[in-house]
Amino acid sequence: MKRIIDLRLTQTPRLPLEAERLRPDLLAGMSLEEIYALPLLYGNQMAAAGEFLRGEIREMEDGSGACLILRGDFARVKRLGQGMQSGELIIEGASGFHTGAEMEGGRIIIRGDAGDWLGAHMTGGVIQVLGNAGHWAGAAYRGKMQGMRGGAIIINGNAGRMTGSKMRGGLIAVRGDCLEFPGYCMNAGTILVAGRSGRHIGSGMVRGTIIMREGHELLPTFYRNCTYQPPFWQLLRSYIEEQGLMLDGWDADCFFERYSGEALCGGKGEVLLRHSA
Amino acid sequence: MQINGVIIEDTFAEAFGMRGCRLTVTAPSDRWALVAAQAITGFATSVIGCGIEADVEGASPATPDGRPGYDCLFFANSADGLAGTLLNRVGQALMTTVGSACFSGALPEIPEDSADISKFEIGSKLRFFGDGYQASKVIGNIRYWRLPVMDGEFLIEETFSMTRGVGGGNFLMVGPSHAVTLAAAEAAVDAIRHLRGVALPFPGGMVRSGSQVGSRYKFLKASTNILYCPTIRSRVTGSELLEGDNAVLEIVIDGLNEALVGQAMRVGIEAACACGGIRKITAGNYGGKLGKFHFHLHQLLGGDA
Numbered sequence: 001m002k003r004i005i006d007l008r009l010t011q012t013p014r015l016p017l018e019a020e021r022l023r024p025d026l027l028a029g030m031s032l033e034e035i036y037a038l039p040l041l042y043g044n045q046m047a048a049a050g051e052f053l054r055g056e057i058r059e060m061e062d063g064s065g066a067c068l069i070l071r072g073d074f075a076r077v078k079r080l081g082q083g084m085q086s087g088e089l090i091i092e093g094a095s096g097f098h099t100g101a102e103m104e105g106g107r108i109i110i111r112g113d114a115g116d117w118l119g120a121h122m123t124g125g126v127i128q129v130l131g132n133a134g135h136w137a138g139a140a141y142r143g144k145m146q147g148m149r150g151g152a153i154i155i156n157g158n159a160g161r162m163t164g165s166k167m168r169g170g171l172i173a174v175r176g177d178c179l180e181f182p183g184y185c186m187n188a189g190t191i192l193v194a195g196r197s198g199r200h201i202g203s204g205m206v207r208g209t210i211i212m213r214e215g216h217e218l219l220p221t222f223y224r225n226c227t228y229q230p231p232f233w234q235l236l237r238s239y240i241e242e243q244g245l246m247l248d249g250w251d252a253d254c255f256f257e258r259y260s261g262e263a264l265c266g267g268k269g270e271v272l273l274r275h276s277a
Numbered sequence: 278m279q280i281n282g283v284i285i286e287d288t289f290a291e292a293f294g295m296r297g298c299r300l301t302v303t304a305p306s307d308r309w310a311l312v313a314a315q316a317i318t319g320f321a322t323s324v325i326g327c328g329i330e331a332d333v334e335g336a337s338p339a340t341p342d343g344r345p346g347y348d349c350l351f352f353a354n355s356a357d358g359l360a361g362t363l364l365n366r367v368g369q370a371l372m373t374t375v376g377s378a379c380f381s382g383a384l385p386e387i388p389e390d391s392a393d394i395s396k397f398e399i400g401s402k403l404r405f406f407g408d409g410y411q412a413s414k415v416i417g418n419i420r421y422w423r424l425p426v427m428d429g430e431f432l433i434e435e436t437f438s439m440t441r442g443v444g445g446g447n448f449l450m451v452g453p454s455h456a457v458t459l460a461a462a463e464a465a466v467d468a469i470r471h472l473r474g475v476a477l478p479f480p481g482g483m484v485r486s487g488s489q490v491g492s493r494y495k496f497l498k499a500s501t502n503i504l505y506c507p508t509i510r511s512r513v514t515g516s517e518l519l520e521g522d523n524a525v526l527e528i529v530i531d532g533l534n535e536a537l538v539g540q541a542m543r544v545g546i547e548a549a550c551a552c553g554g555i556r557k558i559t560a561g562n563y564g565g566k567l568g569k570f571h572f573h574l575h576q577l578l579g580g581d582a
Contacts, residue, residue, distance in 0.1 A: 150415070190414070231431075232414045232416065232432055234344070235416045235421070
């Protein structure tokens with residue numbers, strides 16, 4: 001039996017609304033009245049969730065677990081799905097800052113744009129954004145040493161600056177472009193940008209993999225090794241496609257230019273630039 | 278009991294509990310995938326002398342990396358034996374093969390939550406061959422190791438799955454001539470090779486030098502199965518061969534579970550009988566005192582128990 005909690009935003013918050021309690025795994029056992037009574041930080045005061053949300057709960061024979069559907073423009077609603085451990089969160093619109101931050105499992109689908117700090121510090125699960133993502137996707141909060149450590153962030157549109165900054169594991173795949181400093185100080189994990197990237201790719205990276213198409217200018221602290229077909233590429237490509245992102249022109253038999261870097265940080269990281277046929 | 282004029286002896290095959298696993302090996306082309314599979318399953322006919330029994334199960338229907346690949350089955354007496362031998366085989370026979378990669382094969386024959394399934398590590402141990410230049414890559418929930426080699430990278434999964442399997446299912450075909458017996462054995466092997474989850478570890482799927490436990494020589498643990506050797510029939514007391522029995526071939530079967538071994542024995546015996554010409558089918562056992570699994574031929578073939 002699958003429980004579907006279908007909520008609609010009745011008014012756009014005038015101030016940021018902190019909604020870390022809106023998680024399918026937390027709401028799974030609650031009635032609508034209990035959900036409406038959940039306290040959320042609204043500006044500098046507490047407000048009941050029911051002041052902004054109305055909806056219904058349905059149960060389906062097929063499937064199991066909980067699915068939380070949020071309809072409306074949630075761009076001013078922060079921390080949706082933060083710390084989520086299981087279930088499915090579908091946002092039928094935009095989502096605000098910190099969506100899926102510290103997420104451990106489950107799946108978040110955002111059918112609009114996502115705000116900054118998407119999936120920051122996440123350790124598991126999958127976030128799929130059909131629109132664009134803001135800055136610092138999968139990154140570490142300021143003062144923290146490790147960003148996302150597992151799971152996947154799949155962005156169909158573009159991404160902002162500092163994508164995957166200090167990431168320690170997991171995957172960020174961007175179908176469109178991204179702004180400056182992708183993989184800044186990354187320690188492990190994989191970032192793929194199918195479009196164009198801003199400058200300073202992999203600046204300060206210690207380990208990990210950044211995959212882009214050819215034509216990007218790398219920092220002088222990256223050294224070219226060879227042209228080859230990484231055996232893991234087809235596995236990664238299949239996994240990304242399983243998550244719903246089709247990479248046109250990125251075939252299974254792609255060749256890549258392999259660069260090691262950043263030399264100032266040990267040179268164990270790699271940048272793979274897709275070689276055009 | 279007779280099938281197509283072939284006598285089926287009222288006896289049983291005695292088999293043993295083993296640890297088994299499936300590896301999927303891939304390469305840039307079918308040619309090199311087959312080379313890799315044959316290399317890693319080479320010299321693995323019997324645990325007595327090889328420490329492991331292995332077979333190329335067949336072309337893999339869907340490899341993780343999308344390249345041509347083959348599934349290979351391995352069986353050993355213990356978990357440590359299987360893991361240790363495979364580490365050497367992957368390192369010496371597979372990693373050395375051009376363009377190869379190695380993945381833990383799925384075990385759909387065993388329920389996912391079965392307590393029989395356990396994990397063991399190959400990639401995480403083999404990675405040190407990279408001399409510090411190795412790198413791991415986590416895709417989904419699986420960690421792979423990437424070792425720099427002279428033609429690029431050797432990719433191997435970090436952990437593999439093994440299960441409790443069955444080794445030593447067998448049957449012997451007794452025929453009037455070498456050619457007739459070989460034809461029946463080939464038909465049996467061809468039929469069994471259509472099944473998944475079973476391995477025929479001997480060359481070509483059959484063995485001509487069946488063994489008995491012990492020997493008149495103290496230093497030898499096993500020796501030729503004198504009761505089934507036609508050239509010494511008249512010299513051996515209690516020979517199992519009759520006048521006109523001029524050749525015997527045996528098929529030994531390991532499987533990922535008991536049912537698969539039984540099914541393979543049945544399919545193989547039926548194919549051998551359908552081929553015609555052989556005189557008798559029997560099976561090897563040790564009186565039922567050593568092996569946990571007993572495959573009674575008449576029961577397998579739907580006759581009386």
